[in-house]
Amino acid sequence: MNNKKTNSKQQSNKKASSSAIIVVLITLMIAIASGNSQAAAASAELEKVLKHKVETEKLSVGVAVAIIESGQVSFINVGVANKEMVQKIDQNTLFEIGSVSKVMTSTALATFVDEGKLKLSELVQNYLPKSVRLPMKNDKAITFESLANHRSGLPRLPSNMPFGDPLNPYVDYTTEMMYEFLNQYTLPREVGESPEYSNLAVGLLGHTLAKIDNMNYEQMLMQRVLKPLKMNDTFVDVPKSALTRRSKGHNGNLETTDYWQLPAMAGAGAVVSDVSDMALFLKANMQQNELASAIKLTHQPTAEFGNSHTKVGLGWIIQGTADGDVYMHNGQTGGFASFIGFNPTLHKGIVILSNTSILMDEIGYSYLTNSLASLKLTTPVKVAEVELAKLIGRYELVPGFILSITHDENKLFVQGTGQPRLPLTANSINEFVNNAVKARIQFELDADGIATSLTMYQGGQTLPGKKLK
Template sequence: MVMNRRFITVFIMALMASGLMVAYADDFNVDEIEAALKTRIENGYAVGLTVGLVKDQQSYIISLGQSAKANGFEIDADNIFEIGSISKTFTGILLADMVQKGEVKLIDSVADYLPDNVTMPTRNGQQISLLDLATHRSGLPRLPDNMAPKDINNPYVDYSVQDLYEFLSGYELSRDIGAETEYSNLGMGLLGHVLALKAGMSYEDLIKQNLLMPLAMRDTGIELSGEQLSRFTTGHDVAGEATAHWDLPTFAGAGALRLSANDMMKYMWVNMDVAASALADAVTLSHEINAEFAAPQMSIGLAWLIRDDGDKSYVWHNGGTGGYRSFIGFDKQAKQGVFVLSNSQDNVDRIGWAILENRLDDLIAEKIVKVKDADKYVGDYQLTPDFILSVSQEDGQLYIQATGQSKNAIYMKSENEFYFKVVDAQISFKFDANGAVTGLILHQNGDHPADKI
């Protein structure tokens, strides 16, 4: 394990060149944070991590680990990561910027920007608006049902614009538009697509012109140069194995962006309103609450999520692809922010919130212990009639796969107590008098028993 920690001189020079001001960080307990994060690398929770911290007008970046599990190089703030759904916040700001410029309106119908031969779903005479897409309240599903990837390790690469148009033209909404929230990669991908159609250019060119160039974010994009590819980290799946990068040609606005930590720091500074920017009005508009979200104390702006903790309000989002996890969150009033980039499946939300809420003990990762007699846990556990948790094992490592979901590793605390790294959830196994496993309890937003079948 190799650690790299440095003041972000390159970032400072770039911001000064673009008219933004920045100062060095000297009031974080960086040593304590770094020591805790180091346990995540040493104990196999993460291959590489880059964590950015902002407090008032002070910034710091901590880089740990390697670009790849095998034959990797030491990570620093110039290495590039996939950020998955944090791309949605760029699309939200892009929409806000085009609204500010008078190019579109939030209430505009999506159908107005699609080709004439595409029929956009409607319900009870109501049409889906740009705002509905940006707030996940369009009634469109998470993904289209005609998505059948040839390569599950790069599931969006072969989904075409024509596939999207065929889905939209044949889909019937199951509920009223705006009635409730359903997180939709399809909806945000469609939003990026129609904004690009309106501008007459690709999504990537539009993002570069309207956002990345004004913010001097030169290491952010979709198609990377040869030099940038040399700094592109390798993603790792839930088993810790290297996996393919994701390509989202049709749904670029939902999750296609890649960037460096230096560029993520610029992005966080502007969103926190710590630094002056020509995009300040658009950023502010993107943070304004438009609707309640699907969880208590949660609401949504234009893609950005807002968590109300009483005396504190956090603007945040997370992201994930097949090999990466990412988090960004900040309290604008306190001028405090954190981002986390990982090229593996570590629980970056846990890292980000622990730092924001000063719960640094939660950053420490326990040593992973291989499970003896792992076969006794293997089997299917019925949570509900149509929802099964399937437990498998590979070389003493247990995995759980829920119906319709991907497989995730669980880690041993004791013979019957296990936990996930990717989400805040635990598993307790139940045994009979002979020591055979008879069921489990999923501890996530309550206790949910499941019998072994």
């Protein structure tokens, strides 16, 4: 009789355990389904915004985007890589990523630290040729950390760049020129005192790390970052076998322009990649992987970056928001723009690669803060030539700086004193924009529709201008 009771109890326990397992599985399946549904909804909303920005607002010829939503990776491709051949963008299209390269360079630095081969506080001077003397201020010397977090005191660009080719401005700047500049430069402030975004600093960082490994920059990055993360389609010098996948670059007027080469400062912006590889890099910054320890170091805030809500890690800019910290960086060359970012709190990440030099940061940041719905989507309108003629004239913003407004048939143009002539796109009969320079111009009209003044909005500034007679 006792055996029967025992068996009955065991069977009841088994049934209870089975029921519990079923409940857990159902809960897990619901959670997965919910996560997939959220990811699909976020992807659909983002795709709608991207298509409008590319096809209607003409902010890019083509974009490739990767998003990570609750662990799920998805891709969105809009537009073309080559207008002449109508070659569509896909996940294997190669883009210049510009200054997003800086995050990779800083990740390489973190691997040195993780191995015990370097300390962030070590002096960069100790790893350069004796003929090179880095500047100091009040006996404070440039460290590896100060190069990675833009607090070295070095300027954005060295003043001895020849700029022989305006469409490829770094190509003729050599390592010898960089050394010459560093030898004669005087720091305007102490190392670590305050931030100044510096291509030179991160270029010097990449150069120095490569020298320590006795390699060139691409080889060093390949060994330390790209191979461990299986990023097999990321390069500095694109091999012949991959050239057919390389997108054309376009300026802000959507005209084809030249690729950039940065022989002396490769670490600041020379990397070329596709969105599939960049998704791997993004995922590595959000999940465990072979480089987790080094990557975690790059996420640690090292100092404020402009204000108390913005900090800088190693490469990463960290923006505090109501929805958690957003880690991000953008990039821009003469023909490309890029954005990478992630929000650990919301388990969201995004990479945007564009083959046009107009920045797409607003889209990336809005996605990471669940605010895509608040983005302004504008639709250009056609304004009759007779109405455009009522806007032409010369408008003085400040003494000595005049905006000349002209028109050519059904197109309006603006030209500032000493600046090139730029086309304007109409949002309405009296509001026009140029996306290349992120400028918006609004005209004040009289009862007959003739402009009497204008206001230009650019870079956070509001600049009114009276029409000159």
